[in-house]
Amino acid sequence: MFNKNIKSKQMSQKQAEEKTIQNLLNCYFREIDQGEWLATNIRADDQVGPQHDFSTKEGCIRCYLPSHSCYLIANLRYWSLIGIHLYYFPILTQYSEEADITVPSNVGIIELIVSELVYISRDCCKNNDLLNRVIQSCKNIQEFLKTKNETLNRGTFLGKFIQAEQSLLYGHQMHPTPKSRQGFTADDLSAYSPELKSRFQLSYFRIHNSIVQEASSLDSKATDLIKDEVLLDPEVDENFKNLYCHQDEYSLIPVHPWQADYLLRQESIKRLIYMGWLEFLNCRGRFYFPTSSIRTLYHPKSNFMFKMSMSIKITNSLRVLMKKELYRGIDVHRVSMSNIGKNLYANFPKFLIIRDPAYISLRDDNSQECPISVILRENWFKSTCCSADVISIVALCQESAEASDSKLAKVIRYISRHQESSLFQVSLNWFQSYLGISLEPLLWLYSHYGIALSAHQQNSILELKSFYPHRFFFRDTQDFYYCYDYYDLLDSIIPGMGIGTENMYDTDVIEEIFIYNLFVNNLFGIVNVFATSKLIDEKLLLEYIKNVLVNYNKKYKNLSKLFEKLLSAAKLPCKGNLLTSLYDMDEVAASNPGRPYFVYIDNPLLSV
Template sequence: MGPSPRAIAEHASFQAFLHCYLREVDGGCWADNIDRVPSGGEDELRLETREASLAIEVRYRSLAGRHCVGRIWSWSSIHRHWQRLEPFRAIDLLVHELYARAVAMMPELRKSRELELRYRIIDSHRVMARYVETRRHDPRLMSDRFIDSEQSLLFGHVAHPTPKSRQGLADWQHPRYAPELAGGFPLHLFSVHQELVEQDSVAQGEATALEEALLKGALPELPAGHLPVPAHPLQAQWLLAQPAVNDAISRGEIRSLGELGPRFTATSSVRTLYNEDAAWMLKFSIPIRVTNSLRVNKAHELRAGLAMARLIERTGFTRTEPHFRFIQDPAYLTVRLPGLRESGFEAILRENPFPRGRDAGVISLAALTQEPLDGRSSRLQILIEGLAINEGRSLAAVSRDWFRHYLNCAIAPALRLYDTHGIALEAHQQNGLLDVAAGYPACFYYRDNQGYYLSQERRNALETLCPELTSSPELFYRDAMIRERFCYYLVINQLFSVIARFGQDGLLAESELLGMLRESLVRWQQHLRGLARPLLSQLLHDDCLPYKGNLLTRVHDVDELEAELEMAVYTFIANPIKVRQDVAIPESRHALA
């Protein structure tokens, strides 16, 4: 019969939390055997504020840091013996330890943040269990259709303490709006006087005209001088409760038309909507806090999407890199209301390269490397085993070739883009899609107009190439900061997840994959002479690499999308690419002040 959905979610929640804790707070003490603990290999964590310890069974120890864990035991000075512990009790003890160490935080603030984190952990676990229970036997979980793979992420971010936290989404709303439950709904339409509508586009046609085409004749006749403005139904509920919107309604400037038109469904981001017969996806603001942040479109992001579409085209990069593609956001529309920078109507039109008939075989790295349900194989393992059978070759030989294809279409071009043009990408697992329709990676797709970092050093050249960038100064960053973020998103978050998945599935040893990566970095270093060269040197020679601390970001209750420079809390981890593995991580970067 197998474990219950609750038990599956509890284990996945603990593994995600522990992944964060080991990387960001305390790596523990590794031992082949801890006295009186009946297991072969463990990591022991000291709970200093309780005079206690946790021992965690490690079923697979990953060089890339993505371990697979099993049973848990606790020891205390009171009981003076090891006893089995449930995963959620272990999380509870670690959360207490986190905040007990945060001595520089005011007591009331510390307690408030601790309660908030505990709530989000519980909410994430409860939501995850619901998704597992509903979808665990659904064959679409392993479908290679774009939208099916987008909606298959039952466990979420593998290195986040609250991977499925959905604050603001009521229980009854999940079946309709959560991508994991594959629901569908029409858009909510507003009729807005044209003087209030702001729109721009670098696509063929104005944003409102493109949006009208999505409605497929469902749009009723509008009052003279009015234009249609779509909204996510959840956002429409929020909008209709806002005083500024109600004032405009009372003046006849805005009318709510209700839900109209064809069925849309959520992609993995929750707020980007897809219809297989539409030329565009739609990215909305929603009043939901997903993992860390309230998901809203900012006014500057609307302009940045257009500027980046123009910039990428003018660099000629996609013409020289046929295996690397951008899913652009080339049009937007919103409503201007008095005294508001963002009204809540901000909507982005995103290209849809995966309509009906062209939607097979394109899968996000997050879906490709996701931990499988008990007794099943990961998507990557199924892919490699199928290729090995078809080609009559060993799993190891196919794995080596697959990994080389992946490096050449996903990693090398991203480094060349930064090296040549000073454009770095927030290319984490969810933002990166691979075309594996033929088995081997053939093309990489990057999405997210919020995930561009432009080099301050190249600012004059980039603004000369694309003068529209002068209205988006927030896109430019110092190169030291770019290297920090690029290293985390491209290498640690994305690339290391692929390496760990190969190792966990027994396809190819992580040590060999890291060796292949090291050889590629050395080879690329011979040709990359610009901005990427210091990053390659860092990856090859530095003892530690920068790491985004999702747990510490939560401990300090930072909303990245609202923070200055969208800064999360960063720390350091030992660099597994460098041959030497036994590097101590600086204690100062783990402080919980």
């Protein structure tokens, strides 16, 4: 047993390091230097050459690192038009054209790449901690792999909503630190990580209404909605309900237990408790499950999910709710209840928006941050009303921990076997079905009302029926954007819309965000998974997207500028996750959503 555990730890470390290097390399080649493609493999004298089985290009990518005066050499296992390449390990180095090939350790390669990045940013960032964040992310992935209990990869390969949400062991495949969590201790990681199947009770603060800020688009106030949830919770004792859940001058605010511990150490909170305005009521009730975002909590019998503030830095951003985020949820609910939402649902009944109809927060007129706050999110996936397979696109596309097929590939192979149809045809049919329920509704909403939804893979949830796409859910109202050109129309339908939300932009900015999230991140990412799973060629699906866009260009003529960019531009906008991390940019706090660190990548639609 001891030897088995040692072997498992070594395998987890190797997988985590290689996944981290793959992310770093793909980000570096996309955002910093594409390097040069060489038609032949390069290997050290004592290495066995890589065996190619399905790459579109053999050979390697070689990139010069000026600060180290050396070449980095990555032999290709799969070369992608989209830029999400797969590599053979180990990665190699060479210090001159005539020098021997060397084989650094995985950690050595990570340090080499990150130190090159720090050198690049030396004039802007004097105390760059990117290496620490990369290593922390890598170690967290290793821990998730070591202690995994992958129910989704045993027996049923899909499962219910929370199983899928807690299955993201690797995270964003084009991010250098997808699993970094600055502020978590090792115990915190174990207690609160969705990847480790954690579950815990909510902490509660009782706050005098005079220092509460709340809003609701429902018939009930946020205060009453939360008290009703507690009253319906059979695991909360009757004494607590009688003391704190009736109508009075106080509100209850559920808080993530990590955040509660953090808040109780803050002098401002201690002062409010001493003055009697605030009371901490400890943890109570049902055990909630963290979803993939870590701070949004779910229970299959609750009417709401709770999106909470957490004063930790997850990937690039401190996850404390901002006032603009609170306001956006109310705006989106108003949109969905207006003629905009009614027309959307009438035309596209299989496209649904998960709304955030209420919030409550400790009021602070001197800050945009809301460390004691919660957004109430509709729970579409209650056990009483959702028995279907429901999964986010990012979870569907993620490679499993055993380095075998993604869940998407397993779905396609399952359909192929049971329908006795080719993998090619099933893949094409599945992708056509997905575009049918996702792409046109998003284009329609932007065309008619100037509303752009940032439908990246994590915000896109798919309900499958007979393993094919059936309904598309968009979540996270933070990622709604409104175009200035449509302001008069929107204001006539929903007066006062956009006040305080900081999400109204010029067309050029909107379309950068829209193209990156929907096309580069979402659709191109899915295409890459089909191709790397050996199901269908990237070019065929890219050609299908191109043909669909040509047809939509005729239908939505006012979006001709957007379609021209997609169909004709040599480069497409792409969020630079590596540069955003390198320059330590907090995207949530920034008034302009990551735009300074957008880069431009080759448009893969021009290759077909």
